Amino acid sequence: MMFEDRYAAPIFVGESPAFRQVLSFIAKLARCDAPVLIEGETGTGKELAARAIHYSGARGSAPFVPINCGAIPDNLVESELFGHVRGAFTDAREARSGVVAQAEGGTLFLDEIEALGAHAQVALLRFLQDLEYRPVGGSVSRRANVRVLAASNTDLAALTRQGGYRQDLLFRLKVLVLDMPPLRVRGDDALLLAEAFVARYCSRYGLPAIPINPHSLAHLRGYDWPGNVRELENMVHRELLLNEGETLSLNIPSVPPLCGTTAAPVTEPVQVTDFRQAKAEAIARFERSYLSHLLATTAGNISLAARLCGQDRSRLNKLVRKYGLARSSFTEDATAQWAKNALEST
Numbered sequence: 001m002m003f004e005d006r007y008a009a010p011i012f013v014g015e016s017p018a019f020r021q022v023l024s025f026i027a028k029l030a031r032c033d034a035p036v037l038i039e040g041e042t043g044t045g046k047e048l049a050a051r052a053i054h055y056s057g058a059r060g061s062a063p064f065v066p067i068n069c070g071a072i073p074d075n076l077v078e079s080e081l082f083g084h085v086r087g088a089f090t091d092a093r094e095a096r097s098g099v100v101a102q103a104e105g106g107t108l109f110l111d112e113i114e115a116l117g118a119h120a121q122v123a124l125l126r127f128l129q130d131l132e133y134r135p136v137g138g139s140v141s142r143r144a145n146v147r148v149l150a151a152s153n154t155d156l157a158a159l160t161r162q163g164g165y166r167q168d169l170l171f172r173l174k175v176l177v178l179d180m181p182p183l184r185v186r187g188d189d190a191l192l193l194a195e196a197f198v199a200r201y202c203s204r205y206g207l208p209a210i211p212i213n214p215h216s217l218a219h220l221r222g223y224d225w226p227g228n229v230r231e232l233e234n235m236v237h238r239e240l241l242l243n244e245g246e247t248l249s250l251n252i253p254s255v256p257p258l259c260g261t262t263a264a265p266v267t268e269p270v271q272v273t274d275f276r277q278a279k280a281e282a283i284a285r286f287e288r289s290y291l292s293h294l295l296a297t298t299a300g301n302i303s304l305a306a307r308l309c310g311q312d313r314s315r316l317n318k319l320v321r322k323y324g325l326a327r328s329s330f331t332e333d334a335t336a337q338w339a340k341n342a343l344e345s346t
């Protein structure tokens with residue numbers, strides 16, 4: 001655990017090779033001042049990573065200002081970012097500073113950057129070119145002294161290829177890219193995290209320490225955590241509050257089989273309260289199950305799979321890596337032969 005927050009509490013838990021790589025890359029990123037694009041599935045710790053880059057870098061004692069791009073209407077983005085002068089529009093009785101000015105000297109964290117509308121993308125692109133901006137209704141330009149970090153939970157390059165994002169903005173943002181690995185490829189980190197969350201919430205609620213029961217520990221390893229660390233944290237939090245036993249049981253959903261028709265349907269009820277998280281989890285479940293069927297059908301042959309499903313090869317490869325699906329586990333079988341024949345005959 002290398003990073004500590006302002007109150008010296010350890011914030012990052014994890015010892016897997018994939019996570020150690022993240023930590024050492026974060027240490028490097030903290031030493032420079034260039035923009036960083038942090039990509040990763042929902043709940044993988046993108047905001048935590050952004051805070052670690054900020055607080056352990058040279059700007060650490062200046063403000064860290066997060067802004068959720070998905071929550072700003074496209075036409076209000078300039079006023080949110082750059083502020084406005086008095087009388088700039090009907091409701092502007094007072095001048096108001098934007099988040100860029102609030103982050104002066106520190107870091108501006110643009111969360112959910114993939115959600116920016118077309119107009120907002122242009123405004124941000126202009127700002128990133130030389131960090132100059134003008135409050136809405138103002139006539140004087142200012143130059144900001146901020147570091148820009150951005151996070152996305154979709155593959156921004158893929159979104160750009162599909163025409164949903166400006167390529168020039170993508171290039172500005174992805175000078176440095178930090179990929180947060182999904183929890184399912186972090187080995188036993190799920191166990192360490194579960195124990196850390198139990199300790200954190202027991203101390204928060206003044207509860208006595210309690211061990212996680214062995215049955216739940218075993219399940220922690222097998223589950224694929226579509227909501228990643230946040231899903232695990234919420235689960236521990238909830239179960240601790242409801243628990244009445246001597247040990248803590250975690251209600252971990254049983255893992256759907258990787259292949260075959262019994263894979264979990266997308267409509268399966270999910271135990272979450274947050275819509276965005278529930279949606280991301282459902283998409284992750286669908287993609288994983290779809291890909292497993294597809295690769296089983298083509299015996300792990302990606303080119304063939306790409307032709308069958310109408311996606312390009314590099315996107316499929318990326319998904320295969322994202323879900324940790326080993327191609328070698330899909331062996332040649334009659335179905336694959338059938339698929340090949342079907343394609344050859346078209």
Ligand SMILES: Nc1ncnc2c1ncn2[C@@H]1O[C@H](COP(=O)(O)OP(=O)(O)OP(=O)(O)O)[C@@H](O)[C@H]1O
Pocket residue numbers: 011012013014040041042043044045046047048049153193229230233
């Ligand atoms: N390695 C870690 N160690 C301890 N806590 C973690 C770790 N990674 C994430 N968390 C915790 O998990 C929760 C989710 O993390 P965070 O908000 O940074 O994820 P995110 O990738 O920004 O999610 P989203 O895409 O949904 O916005 C937070 O409460 C965070 O403190």
Ligand SMILES: [Mg+2]
Pocket residue numbers: 046047111151
């Ligand atoms: Mg986040």
